[in-house]
Amino acid sequence: MSRPTPAAPPGGHPAAVAPAVGLAAQLTAATRVLAEAGVESPRADADLLAAHVLGVSRGRLPLIREIPGEAAERLRALVARRCRRVPLQHLTGEAYFRHRTLAVGPGVFVPRPETETVAGWAIDELRAGARPGGPGLVCVDLCAGSGAIALALADEVPGAxxxxxxADPAALGYLRRNVAAAGLAVGVHAADVLGGAGPVPDGWAEVSVLDALAGLVGRVDAVVSNPPYLPDSDRVTVAPEVGDHDPPWALWGGGGDGLAAPRAVAAVAAALLRPGGLFAMEHADGQGPAARALLVGTRGWSEVATRRDLAGRDRFVTARLEVSADRAEGAIRGKQ
Ligand SMILES: C[S@@+](CC[C@H](N)C(=O)[O-])C[C@H]1O[C@@H](n2cnc3c(N)ncnc32)[C@H](O)[C@@H]1O
Structure with missing residues (x-):
């Protein structure tokens, strides 16, 4: 039986197949245009986009001499979008956080390397304090976004x-997807830490976090959070990848100084934690003293400390709820 002849394209000539091209030259050209567009890490981004297009890890790129013309065209298209400062992770659809790969994209905050330090501190503390064979530690990630911190805790603190x-329905979609893909036991709660202050999207969770987690009040071992915290003064300096692509309610902390959301998170943490429970909350590098003051000025916290990220910048505040904390739960609820 003879094979059917492919239909000739208009004009009667066979469809042109773009010839394979050298990968090294493509990467050099991509790096140059990305640098000209002001992208911070042009070579890394060129490599990661090429690896994404080719479906290989970045480490395998040096083994590849030529790429199909069609792949080169897709790479050039992605590089052009990156030059328009679309975040790299929106183009690849994934972000790496500690030992996990998370699905991300438009509508959810892209997890940052500095938050890995926050999660890592909590993981180390919890692992050091856990009693082998004891009951699983109870941990809460407030303002979870794609689930970076929650999944790291579930992954790295045995039995937690x-x-x-x-609260954001778009972020909740990514969160549920990442939890399902990880196959880890993480409870997902659509709830509001702040009480709906500020402009929020349709579908924003209306239930308060202390109502959603009523069964956990006073019995949580650790609350870890990367809340929105940027001050309004950063609006003019923030990079386009951030200001134009991360959801605004993931960035701006409110109150002018950015600390309205962190203050609410600290109040919720004080209500959820058991006496002796741990709290870790990320903040901007200029907010160390102010973040400490949030806790020192509030009854019930001890061991309040500022911790640094890998670049040596003040990055998160940690504290322990006093063992003797005499907490008026109703008053704490009232701060939400
Ligand atoms: C800076 S992002 C951090 C996301 C994630 N923890 C991470 O590190 O990648 C802050 C997150 O808080 C969520 N958020 C903001 N206000 C909230 C509120 N009042 N209640 C609950 N979540 C809130 C945002 O939707 C966003 O996903």
Missing amino acids: EVHAVE
Whole structure:
């Protein structure tokens, strides 16, 4: 039986197949245009986009001499979008956080390397304090976004019972998808830490976090959070990848100084934690003293300390709820 002849394209000539091209030259050209567009790490971004197009890890790129013309065209298209400062992770659809790969994209905050330090501190503390064979530690990630911190806790603290709280419906979609893909036991709660202050999208969770987590009040071992915290003064300096692509309610902390959301998160943490429970909350590098003051000025916290990220910048505040904390739960609820 003879094979059917492919239909000739208009004009009667066979469809042109773009010839294979050298990968090294493509990467050099991509790096140059990315640098000209002001992208911070042009070579890394060129490599990661090429690896994405070719479906290989970045480490395998040096083994590849030529790429199909069609792949080169897709790479050039992605590089052009990156030059328009679309975040790299929106183009690849994934972000790396500690030992996990998370699905991300438009509508959810892209997890940052500095937050890995925050999660890592909590993981180390919890692992050091856990009693082998004892009951699983209860952990809560407030403002969970794609689930980066919650999934790291569930992954790296053996036996932990982890709960992730998020209010934005788009972020909740990514959070549920990442939890399902990881196959880890993380409870997902659509709830609001702040009480709906500021402009929020349709579908924003209306239930308060202390109502959603009523069964956990006073019995949580660790609350870890990367809340929105940027001050309004950063609006003019923030990079286009951030200001134009991360959801605004993931960035701006409110109150002018950016600390309205962190203040609410600290109040919720004080209500959820058991006496002796741990709290870790990320903040901007210029907010160390102010973040400490949030806790020192509030009854019930001890061991309040500022911790640094790998670049040596003040990055998160940690504290322990006093063992003797005499907490008026109703008053704490009232701060939400
Ligand atoms: C800076 S992002 C951090 C996301 C994630 N923890 C991470 O590190 O990648 C802050 C997150 O808080 C969520 N958020 C903002 N206000 C909130 C509120 N009032 N209640 C619950 N979540 C809130 C945003 O939707 C966003 O996903």
